[in-house]
Amino acid sequence: MSADSTSEFEVVIGLEVHAQLLTDSKIFARSSTVSGKTANTLTDPVTLGLPGSLPVLNKRSVDFAIRLGLALQCSIERTSIFARKHYLYPDLPKGYQISQYDKPICLNGSLVVRIKDGTKKIGITRIHLEEDAGKNTHLSDEPYSLVDLNRAGVPLLEIVSEPDMRSPEEAGAYMRQLRQVLLYLDICDGNMEEGSLRCDANVSIRRRGETKLGTKVEVKNLNSFRFVERALEYEIERQIAAVREGTPIVQETRLWDEAACTTLPMRSKEHAEDYRYFPDPDLLPLVVDDDWIARTKSSLPELPAQVYERFRKSYELDPYYCEILAEEKAVARYYDEAVAFHNNPIAIANWITTELFGRLNKESMAMSSNPISPENLASLILLVDNKTISGKMAKAIFDEMFSTGSSPRDIIEAQGLKQISDPAELEALVDSILSQSAAQLQAYRDGKTKMFGYFVGQVMKASDGKANPQIVNELLERKLKA
Amino acid sequence: MTLTDKEVLHVARLAQLELSEEDLPRMQGEINEILNHVERLQKVSSLGVVPTLHVHGEINAFRDDIIRDSIPLEKIEMNAPDFRACCFRVPRII
Structure with a gap:
């Protein structure tokens, strides 16, 4: 319009x-x-x-x-x-x-x-x-x-x-x-x-300020x-053009033709x-x-508008998340259950709307056949929050959870995926990388500070991605300053 | 209230009745007589009279939401003048 x-x-x-x-x-x-x-x-x-x-x-x-x-x-x-x-x-x-x-x-x-x-x-x-x-x-x-x-x-x-x-x-x-x-x-x-x-x-349309309704179609x-939106847009345009040309609008029934984009x-x-x-x-x-x-009244469920408001108020969620999570009853219930297991409403909202929906979409699956229980999703996020695993590892574990329906703890145990956060273990790893990288170390000391990333990458690689990146960063900063 | 020739023909068409030229005046007379009678009734005051919703005076006959067997296709076909591809076949409508 x-x-x-x-x-x-x-x-x-x-x-x-x-x-x-x-x-x-x-x-x-x-x-x-x-x-x-x-x-x-x-x-x-x-x-x-x-x-x-x-x-x-x-x-x-x-x-x-x-x-x-x-x-x-x-x-x-x-x-x-x-x-x-x-x-x-x-x-x-x-x-x-x-x-x-x-x-x-x-x-x-x-x-x-x-x-x-x-x-x-x-x-x-x-x-x-x-x-x-x-x-x-x-x-x-x-x-x-x-x-x-x-x-x-x-x-x-x-x-x-x-x-x-x-x-x-x-x-x-x-x-x-x-x-x-x-x-x-x-x-x-x-x-x-x-x-x-x-x-x-x-x-129907009417000139602004007019109180009488125009002829309806x-x-x-x-x-x-x-179709609802497109057909109405078209029909409004058609009526406005008719009124401007002075052609009267006829009260009639019109069919929306999607292929031709016309009524x-x-x-x-x-x-x-x-x-x-x-x-x-x-x-x-x-x-x-x-x-x-x-x-009947006492058996009514909580309605979508009420769920939306509750998510906004009690979980302090963005309207964007409220909209998506309240849209389907099954999703809203899943979200509530996950938050009950681990109280991080924003991270859980994020995981559901990106990772979970992304995967369900990819597999053309409905929420009802979602293999990940709310408890398992919540514990995965808890493991990230208490730094047992990194965000990157969590995504790999999530994929495994989706494919097998297993709990994150079982997957971590079976695959030895736990993040290494022990400073002593990491320090040894950092030392060994630095001792093998004399040329890069020299370059760094000559002012090529971008080499810092190279050392982090080498440590992560040597640990199969399990090293806690935050601690690795701290250790490297300390050692390189020395 | 009286119906014109045209209106009588319109009512006949709605009722899927064939009405010949000769029958028209007679039918028009009879219908208008009925309408006149209704007009007389409308003059009677019905103030305070509760509308008759049903002649029995009973309410609420329900069935439970339970499925029972359908009529077999062969039996439906027996009653249909023209039945093809599991469907009733009728003269083309659009």
Whole structure:
């Protein structure tokens, strides 16, 4: 976005996020929700929309909705209603999607998002439960489409934000931090590429100072964080150019085309807005009592924003480290455990974010399969801190720990890697190097002080890298002065 | 409230109903009669009446999150007019 366009126009963005829930079975039916199975092998009479079948609500999907509602400061509605949303499309066998309309389960929440210069509270209008549709595939050159109903009936939470975001970066930050909350709550796997987390954006622009909202355009197909930001940047540019040219902005749905870096108007399903919502007579009202809410509240984990704050305050970590270490629950827990073993929060943060993440990345491994226990990482750092080993040795031992899962002490013992810090032993080593280096010694005394490094190197080499470099330096300084 | 010819045809299309030229005036009359009746009902004061959320008056029918066997593909195929590559085949939609 060019600088002048940001100052002349204000951008207004609201996001609708669909999160696939990690239940085992579907929201109203008994078949499995796993992905990647042969088409139409995860079906049952309800999923297929067979006549006479009746939906029955999966209690766990309600638990998940309450969890998210509480985590996002929503009011949990004591009574909510499922409604039929009608449209005719082959991926929807019943001819309607079961959703919630005027009585959703959660209302009026917020998420405080960290942005570039501080934090911003983004309002959550509502969260509702609904079922996913099936999947259509269109074969090229054939007059047919294929329908797979495995995904039909998988529970979704739709999270609708207020139009509170003012830039693509804010929208990206909201999306990332909402995803973290979903992951911390263990209710969604957050995988945008595979579609378990989807995002549609409503975006409009208005001249600065204007209070009325501009005509909004809905942008779909934003299946990565990068797409969310790029598509919004493009769409804002397009709208600003249109307004400047005097072309009116049409209220429409546009699809983000990543390859072409552009948004294109979507060929809409005919009369898509005529959904004819009405309460689904097959489903009873959902009533949530205080006890259910209290029980769910007491089982909520510490949330990412709380972990971030705690790391910042109690460990005095840089925001940079707080951000990375709080991002995933497993990482945050690992970090806490390591610090509990050895209280050097900064060194541990550093080792996790550089060495450990570097190695996990290289091996394409997730934190869950990390072979180094927090206790072992902490004791490695303790060995550096009490000067049993040098930093360089620690890195070699770390590699060994990663490959074998052994403790640093076992590796040090097995390989005789302990640092030599005994002054008498080191002095003998220094003396023998100096006595073998008459020419270099002469050069040093003639003013080539750079030779100092040469002597350190020779001592380190002679000790197989085990000599404590600090003591070697002190000894050499003393001897060369003499 | 009355619906125009065009609106009646639109409703018919949403309901996937074929409506012939001859049927249109009759249908329009019937629909408008129903709408007029609803209009009369809307004049009745419902102040203080709790909305009927469900005719039973019951709440909360749940199932536990337990997977049960899926319908075998052969059986699904038996009910499908056109089934290829484990998928329902339908006229191309885009």
